Amino acid sequence: MQSVDTVRTIETPEGIELHLRPAGPVARFWAFFVDQAVVWMGLMFAGIALTFLGPLGLGLWFILVFLAQWLYPVFFEVLGGGRTLGKRWLNLRVLRTDGRPIGWGPSLIRNLLRIVDGLPGAYTVGLVSILLTRDFQRIGDIVAGTLVVHEEAGVQAPVLPAAEPLAPALALTLEEQSAILAFAERSAGLTASRSEELADVLGPLTGSRGAGGVKAVLGMARYLWGGR
């Protein structure tokens, strides 16, 4: 059966695997919301300042509204590494579909095509497009070949619980090693009984059950982590 995942793996020509996690409508809605709040806040202040110039100020203000609506996202996306303020807030980033950073061309296209995604007045086309595409792309994204992805928020150095280092009885694959390390990292957040259940699954490897099994798995994590 098919297993649904949020991670899309892309292999670069250099043979490096990139893991992109496309962002769906909820996160993007709030990023858009924050961006609009920022833009209109700025326009409000600019408007207050421009009233001093009378009708000329009004004209300038309308020009400013136009520029802010159409070019604010472009400037921030290209100069801010694919992140407008709202996207920064929600840990989002715009990339090309092959994982490269976005440039002027794609950014301009995807933002000018908001006029299509905005149809018929409340972003219905964009929302439907996001719901229908596997990588949550609106029309502008599809045309520009871009993707909005989730980014890892502040990664913290892992803290492993103290344990006597213990060499595993056989060579482990990379995936298995990282699972054992992850178990040790997260053991503080698991209940004791759940920890034992999980460690019991590894009974064939540790040769013990219950609390002893947990201790053995933690020891292996310590060993894999570099403790000797």
Next chain:
Amino acid sequence: MKPGAMGFIPRTRAAMEAADLGLSLLQAHWRPVARVWGLQLGFLLALLLPFLYQTPLWIFVALWWLKPWLDRGVLFVLSRAVFGQPASVWDFLGEWRSVHRRGLVAGLLWRRLSPMRSYVLPVSQLEGLRGAGYRRRARVLTRKGGGTGFLLTCSGWAFTLLTAVGFIALLQAMMPAGSRVQVWDGFNNPGLGFQWFLLGVGLLALTLTEPLFVAGGFGLYLNRRTHLEGWDLELAFRRLAARLAAPLALVLLLAWAMPLAAQAPIPEPVAQAPAPEAPEDAPQAIQQPGQQPAPRPAEGPLRPEEEAHRRAQRILEQDPAFNHTKEVRTLSYEPTGREPRWLRSLLDYLFAKEEPAQPAKPQNLDFLKRMWDLLALVGKVVLVGGLLAFVLWLVYRFRHRLGLPLVETKAWEAPEAVAGLDIRLESLPPDVPEAARNLFLRGEARAALALLYRGALAELVHRRAMEIPASATEGDCLRAAEGHLEEGPASAFHLLTATWQRLAYKNEAPTRDAFEDLCDAWPAAFGGRP
């Protein structure tokens, strides 16, 4: 449960990403979700239409309030899909009792407006908890991701509303040119036809957005349990154990299987779900606002005694142009003289009639006005100046990206060393080839060749103005030289570089003859000092 039997890949995701996991699940299983949704919606409509066919908007209100029941169908399909079981309409009907057994009444009454409704819905529907157990569990779950659950709910409202607005705007946009139909005007005086239209739009919007909301909440729920119970770890561990124990291990059953399929026969037909009573006169009240005749003004005591005032009052009352009255009720306070001072000052502060502002003396006013003008001017200068400064700063800050000419284009400075080799002219002996020959004869081939090579580099950099950075590799230098020198010196440098690299990296010293050739070519190619 076998490691491969999960319908999603558990990872420790951030909450927002988990909500997207829900959408991915929905995309993968939208067909059964749509079927069950259609069944439920049809059922509700069949139930409501006979009572409310005259007031379609109330049908929508009722449906909107009964959303938690519709949500249960979506969640049923998705939860079955996640744990590898099919979920057709018949499965839904077969599991009718277990789907509705727990928490439906609470969900439709006091939990209806919970801000994290879809996030905690699985707790009652899938885990079957209620009462204190439910509250404890919900608290544990929402400790993380609760904020996202709330944002999910808010965006659910927003999506529904925006989609409905979008559909109405679409209809307006589809009106042929020259048509005088203004769809939006329907809101001013919603006739029956317009109400049916709104009901249709509302149902369409709900159908599009509600499953998204439920799926997002389910994604949050799955992710939170993955965090709490290490589902991803369990899968990885099982795979490892299976690798160790050969195919037998696959038969292991999970001790922690979720109480999904638990069923008990407690009949609770949904037909009893409360349908809001429709007040018969409600639409009429909506349809006729502002048509009652305005009430006549009460004949109050006319405080000003002048005849003119009376006459004006009469005109105001009789002339239809002025025949509007507005009743304004205010609280005011008349001191009686008996209250304590503090109370009096408080009441004065709260309710005192507005006193006319004390007229300021003319010259004072003039001075104030001038002060104000000055202040305004200063403000204007500061704001405009600040804006200009900000724009200039932006340009300066991003001058590299904008491709503007750099202000600080410093003259290129020759590095002191390239790739660890000293290339200052001062560090070279007066006659480089001769010194190199001496070194070579003493058996120090490496030092000799290094001297030749760095001597060549130094000459190129300092006398032929070849620009290479300190970080350049041998290959970089070679490329720079090929673009910079004529053919003869370039090929000499090529040979020198190749010889040097063979010695430096392969420890392969040149023969005496080859070395002599290099030394002979050196002065002509790199123009040693006289």
